Ligand SMILES: Nc1ncnc2c1ncn2[C@@H]1O[C@H](COP(=O)(O)OP(=O)(O)O)[C@@H](O)[C@H]1O
């Protein structure tokens with residue numbers, strides 16, 4: 165049975181019509197049930213929220229034929245509470261979500277929510293996941309720009325395709341995501357490129373500026389140093405997602421165990437001491453390796469042997485990757 169205070173806050177939020185608070189209260193109930201080891205109930209509640217969310221979250225086919233080759237629509241599944249973030253970053257994102265949920269109040273004071281974000285950091289540390297979770301929190305579609313469709317062999321084409329993307333993003337609320345933005349953004353500085361490319365990039369930046377505040381544009385970059393300051397300044401919120409700290413890696417392992425009733429059989433601290441994971445995505449792959457084997461061997465209750473074995477495999481694997489990247493550098 166959910167705690168009385170959580171139920172009261174849920175009902176209060178529903179009667180006030182505060183969507184953000186409703187979501188928070190539901191998240192609170194789910195994590196409370198998890199803490200009480202009611203995993204089945206927690207999973208069931210989480211999947212009800214996912215499947216029966218507000219109508220805007222299940223828009224069906226939202227891309228039409230004219231735009232399908234330029235955008236990829238992903239139903240946002242990731243949730244903000246699942247992502248490991250520094251307190252500072254979490255606060256920034258939560259503040260932004262609140263601005264959007266309470267946009268009417270802001271509007272009555274002549275204010276609008278911020279809607280231009282840049283995520284910076286090495287691969288595998290949550291740029292795409294955070295953009296998806298943001299779409300989920302805002303309850304809007306997550307639209308990823310497809311560069312293979314965008315960049316035409318004639319530059320004039322690229323500009324008109326870009327226009328199409330932004331026209332689309334103006335018609336409805338969404339999170340519009342440009343991955344590896346340095347690929348597009350840096351062209352401006354390349355002297356050997358024609359003036360036309362520069363015009364395309366300048367027009368992209370103008371379109372970003374002109375996007376109505378109900379749609380959010382997120383650009384991600386592994387190499388922010390490649391972007392010039394005129395590009396940087398456009399983005400009201402810049403979030404750095406660096407390599408994980410030891411404490412964050414430990415937190416990830418603990419969450420992973422808890423969510424799946426899996427026991428690694430070794431303390432999380434020992435695992436991260438023995439393998440130097442350099443991204444959350446590497447650690448997630450490691451966890452999946454252990455889990456997969458543990459399920460097949462029916463060892464979820466104590467997967468110590470499997471964990472030990474995977475630690476050795478991963479140490480070798482990471483050595484190879486590091487040697488290769490030194491060689492490439
Ligand atoms: N901060 C994080 N917290 C939890 N999981 C993460 C985090 N960062 C990355 N992951 C996991 O690693 C995988 C790759 O992350 P992704 O968002 O694609 O990284 P990026 O876009 O920065 O390259 C995702 O599937 C996600 O589950």
Ligand SMILES: [Mg+2]
Pocket residue numbers: 291292293343384
């Ligand atoms: Mg990514």
